[in-house]
Amino acid sequence: MSAKVVVVTGASSGFGKLTALELARRGHSVIATMRDVVGRNSAVRNELIEAAKAEGNPLQVLEMDVVSDDSVEAAIARVIAQHGRIDVLVNNAGLMPIGVTEAYTIADVERLFAVNVFGAVRADRAVLPHMRAAGSGLIVQVTSLMGRFVIPFFGVYAATKFALEALAETYRYELSGFGIDSVIVEPGPFPSNLISSSPEPSDTDVLTAYGAVASIPGQIKDNADKSYDPAHPPRPQLVADAIAGLVEATERRPLRTVVMPEGVDFGVARINEAVAPIQNDMLRAMGMAHVI
Numbered sequence: 001m002s003a004k005v006v007v008v009t010g011a012s013s014g015f016g017k018l019t020a021l022e023l024a025r026r027g028h029s030v031i032a033t034m035r036d037v038v039g040r041n042s043a044v045r046n047e048l049i050e051a052a053k054a055e056g057n058p059l060q061v062l063e064m065d066v067v068s069d070d071s072v073e074a075a076i077a078r079v080i081a082q083h084g085r086i087d088v089l090v091n092n093a094g095l096m097p098i099g100v101t102e103a104y105t106i107a108d109v110e111r112l113f114a115v116n117v118f119g120a121v122r123a124d125r126a127v128l129p130h131m132r133a134a135g136s137g138l139i140v141q142v143t144s145l146m147g148r149f150v151i152p153f154f155g156v157y158a159a160t161k162f163a164l165e166a167l168a169e170t171y172r173y174e175l176s177g178f179g180i181d182s183v184i185v186e187p188g189p190f191p192s193n194l195i196s197s198s199p200e201p202s203d204t205d206v207l208t209a210y211g212a213v214a215s216i217p218g219q220i221k222d223n224a225d226k227s228y229d230p231a232h233p234p235r236p237q238l239v240a241d242a243i244a245g246l247v248e249a250t251e252r253r254p255l256r257t258v259v260m261p262e263g264v265d266f267g268v269a270r271i272n273e274a275v276a277p278i279q280n281d282m283l284r285a286m287g288m289a290h291v292i
């Protein structure tokens with residue numbers, strides 16, 4: 001297995017951090033990107049660099065705020081200048097709004113799409129010219145089970161993840177001719193900072209109109225960590241392992257990979273299995289069987 005040059009977004013915590021460490025541990029040249037590396041995230045930056053150095057692993061940390069053209073372009077330009085190529089992009093950065101869907105204003109929804117969706121599109125568009133020129137590459141898009149089904153109060157989050165699913169699947173078809181693969185990782189519920197950083201809706205008039213219902217999202221957040229068995233908490237490392245497996249795959253990769261905590265099954269793999277033949281039939285009917 002030759003070492004790959006891998007860019008990970010949102011590597012300051014959670015799956016992104018674990019994925020960066022796991023890939024570096026496996027000998028890949030990892031560029032762990034995060035926003036605010038000299039400010040709020042300076043401690044985790046140092047922690048990642050020290051951890052990699054202690055184990056002799058190839059990892060560097062670069063500033064990348066996925067909502068900024070300048071930030072993304074500068075980071076990708078630095079990677080290309082230093083490594084000459086990018087083999088893999090892991091689009092992981094994301095936020096998870098939990099709230100009354102109607103109470104998220106246009107500005108709220110735009111801010112969330114700016115990170116979850118446009119941030120991924122921005123990173124894709126920055127790396128793809130280099131991958132097309134190289135005639136190879138892999139984009140791993142981290143979505144969610146909520147890219148395939150919805151739960152009340154997760155409407156805006158699910159909308160961003162459904163959008164990412166559509167983009168990543170379309171990329172799969174359009175980019176295969178360039179030797180570039182696009183795959184989707186759909187994690188189930190794992191403990192992370194997503195709940196504590198969950199953006200609140202701004203429209204207080206709407207929240208008032210919903211009465212007691214408006215308190216349910218807060219209860220969901222308060223109970224999120226209590227739903228785990230403290231003796232056997234879900235292991236987010238499973239997601240890092242799955243992503244590393246996709247990066248290192250030598251056979252054709254599956255389009256979708258569901259990663260659930262041990263012993264949990266919400267049926268998303270069954271949704272994927274049920275939908276795939278319908279999608280493929282539609283492509284055949286459109287005369288596009290060659291992209292399947």
Ligand SMILES: NC(=O)c1ccc[n+]([C@@H]2O[C@H](COP(=O)([O-])OP(=O)(O)OC[C@H]3O[C@@H](n4cnc5c(N)ncnc54)[C@H](OP(=O)(O)O)[C@@H]3O)[C@@H](O)[C@H]2O)c1
Binds near residue numbers: 187194
């Ligand atoms: N945990 C779960 O149960 C779960 C389930 C399904 C899918 N996911 C998805 O997995 C991904 C990672 O989430 P996680 O669970 O590991 O949560 P997390 O620990 O909160 O990680 C989210 C990461 O995204 C980063 N981020 C947010 N806005 C950013 C921006 N503008 N530019 C760059 N980075 C930004 C955060 O950085 P800061 O530290 O700077 O805020 C953080 O590093 C997300 O896409 C999430 O939707 C998570």
